[in-house]
Amino acid sequence: MTETRVLLIEDEPNIIEAIRFILSREGWRVDTTSDGGNALEAVRSRNPDLVILDVMLPNRSGYDILCDMRADEEMRDIPVMMLTARGQKKDKELAERLGVSTFMTKPFSNAEMLASARELVR
């Protein structure tokens, strides 16, 4: 079994550090990018097993990135876990309509986040 690779697209340094710490303990490899503008390119080039995607990103919103991924032949099937500080119902609905795999509201419980991530990469 090959190493599980996760691409974390998030711009808050402390959150990046926390998630990286949690997933690294699982033996996963965590790559990060903070810029929404080149996020899609990063996904395409790294072809990760899981994308963890923040909504509020500089230059491009997480919804746009998700939308483009689902429209793309190669990236369509990559599971996406969406993280957002906006926990409103309509945000979640929008994400689901766009084809999100899991939607999580900040702040999240480490265990829950890990369980969801495991579920998605299996």
Add this chain to the structure above:
Amino acid sequence: MSFDILVSICVAYVLLLFGVAFWADKQAERGRAGWLRSPVVYTLSLSVYCTAWTFYGAVGYAARSGMEFVTIYLGPTLVMVGWWVILRRLVRIGRSQRITSIADLISSRYGKSNALGVLVTCLAVLGTTPYIALQLQSVTLSLDAFSQSGSASDPQSLRNTALLIAAGLALFTIIFGTRNLDANERHHGVVTAIAVEAVVKLAALMAVGMFVVFFVSGGVGPTLQAIDASPISSWDTGADRWATLIFLSAAAFICLPRMFQVMVVENSDERHLATASWAFPLYLLLISLFVVPIAVVGLSVSPEGSNPDLFVQTVPLAFDRNALAMLAFLGGFSSATSMVIVAAIAVSTMVSNHVVMPIWLNLREGRAALSGDVRHVVILSRRLSIAGILLFGYLYFVLSGGGAALAAIGLVSFTGVAQVLPALLGAIFWRGATRIGAAAGLSVGLAAWIWTSFLPSFGQTGILTPEIFAHGPFGIALLRPHALFGIEGLDPLVHSVFWSMVLNAGSFLAFSLLSAQTPLERLQGARFVNIFQYSGGTRGWRGSAVEAEDLLMMTQRLLGASDAQALFRTEAQRQGKSGSLPDVTPAFVERLERELAGSVGAATAHAMIAQITGGVSVSVEDMMRVADEAQQILEYSSQLEAKSKELENTAGQLREANEKLVALSFQKDSFLSQVSHELRTPMTSIRSFSEILMEGESMSAEERQKFSQTINGEAVRMTRLLDDLLDLSVLESGQVMLNRQEDMLGAVLDRAFVATGQLGVEATMVIDRNGSDEKVPVRTDCDRLAQVFINLISNAGQYCDAPEPCLRIHVHEIDGRHVVDFIDNGSGIPEESQAEMFEKFTRADDHRAGGGAGLGLAICREVMKRLGGEVDYVAGLGGAAFRVTLPGTESAAAGRVG
């Protein structure tokens, strides 16, 4: 018979007439007019047509011109028989428009033009004056015939007699003709007296006739033989003259002021016309019956050279029948006086109403309405007019020398008054006739008449010279009075009638077609021409053109389909019809109109129905009602409009308030959402790391230390955010307490730099200040001002992207106010962000650990607002440049700082 007895009888007769007139007036005053207003009296009063000219003149006419005199009776007979066509209209118009004279009728029809009234009045005076002279002449001649028995008396005594008669007639006319002001209040006394006179003259003429036939000629048979033998019976009159005379007498019958007076003004009941239509021709027949026998016998028994005009009187005298002669004299006297009285009343009304009163009112210049003596003035002016007209008649009598034949004078008069005919017929039959046209026709006709008939009537040696008759005025042959435009050989009368009427009618038509009507003319024209549709209460009904469906459709539009259909079905049932559409009967239309009036108003309903039924029955009153209703609707609708505007305003205000509320609510939602977001982000780190720490395993002390610091840092960040939020909320709500104190600007800046740590070794950027510029005293809440400075300095420290960051503080004055510029050497703020960067939660770039929540500039703006200053971004100074405008003068700042 002595002259004294004659005069006594005369005076007695006049006194009798006074008595009759007085009695009739009294009866009418008591409301017992009764038979005084009967068709018989009306018919007899029409006999003013038969003047002394008829009484004496017809016989003379017959003696001179044979049967031609009959035309004078044929014209009126035709008019009376055809009363339905013209007279009925005139009477109806006269009654509905309260017409006082023929001049009034013309003036009223043509837009109440007084100029026309004056014109017709002039024509009437000119046409009546010779006629009155004629009456005076005949009475004096007949009186003279008694006293002198044939031989001519001296002219001076004749004139004196004429003057006496004129004065007496003036007196009678004034007494009975001007009792009432309103011409529509009829002159019962006068009319009754005239009816009596009509009986007297008929009786007298018939008595003389009987005498001639049965006593002189010895029966009907011998009389007819004598007539046959006499030249009178020969019909040598040309057809043109016949036709002209019949036309002329018909026209005069309608247009003569006195005829108009008795026929239209004195008419008390339109139905009397129907009786008069056969009774008056009968009267004419009777009065003309013995004309020819008297003329024939007169010619045979009178000495050569005697005046045939007096045969009626001289024949009985020749046989020494004084009583009969006396009766004949009274008949002639009656004919003359009745004509003079009525003509004087009619013409004086015109003169007074159209000439004297307008002048008097003009002279008074509007004061008339204020004074109460107008009525008195009107009566006085009428009385003076009567006297004046009789004086004119007397003068004409004196001037003309009393020489001309009676019939000739009569025809001159007839031709004159006939000039009114085109304008009169136009007035009642042609809506297109205009004031200008009528004036043109009347003027041209009047001129033609004066030139071809009136002036020549004074004789070849009178006013016109034989020279003019032969060669025209100033030698212009085309204008010869008896051969106008070079047409010679016509009988002078035919010539005059032809030219005056052709020129008159031609001008009338041409100018009417060329000129425009005033609104009043149009209105009056419609009322006159359509008199039978306007008056009488019910509309002019033309049922044939009406469709029940049309009415139903219109009704549906007004009442709604079901109500309208129910209404029509009910009506159909009432008429006993099986369908749902009733017959359109006048009764139904009246009912329908009432029904519709309930929803659209009476006048509109009337007008709408009239439109469909085709009766154009809109009177002035109708129009006024429509106008009134329209006015009310207008007022109501303007009220509604005002109200609706008010409501609209209120709705607008509500809408605005609502929009504000919605915007506020949206702002609140987005604010809460932003706050939630800003709090969740540090909370995420705190929760995540604290969970990691709680698990506690496989972690170096270093890691533990680092995670704890992160948690602490995020907690500090959250605290700061909450502080900022609270601060902003206090500032925005205006509840902030300002602590005003005095300080130097430099000192405030110093404190700000200390607070941001941008002093000495800690400094991350070069600070460029000029201490002397900063020696500006400030009197404000200096802590708050420092807070703004701190924000701007830390923003520069945080966001300036130059490799060697530098912040320049530039203090200067703009428009008398001190400003502090904070200019760094970075790349500045992108233009698209400049507008929104003072809003809450706006950050120049992405999050940085420990970065602000984006409330800093929003707080700065609120603070400066409270302090009475400003903070703005200034583009184009190189790098990011913020300008703080310090609070203005002492007082201004104090004013704003609550």
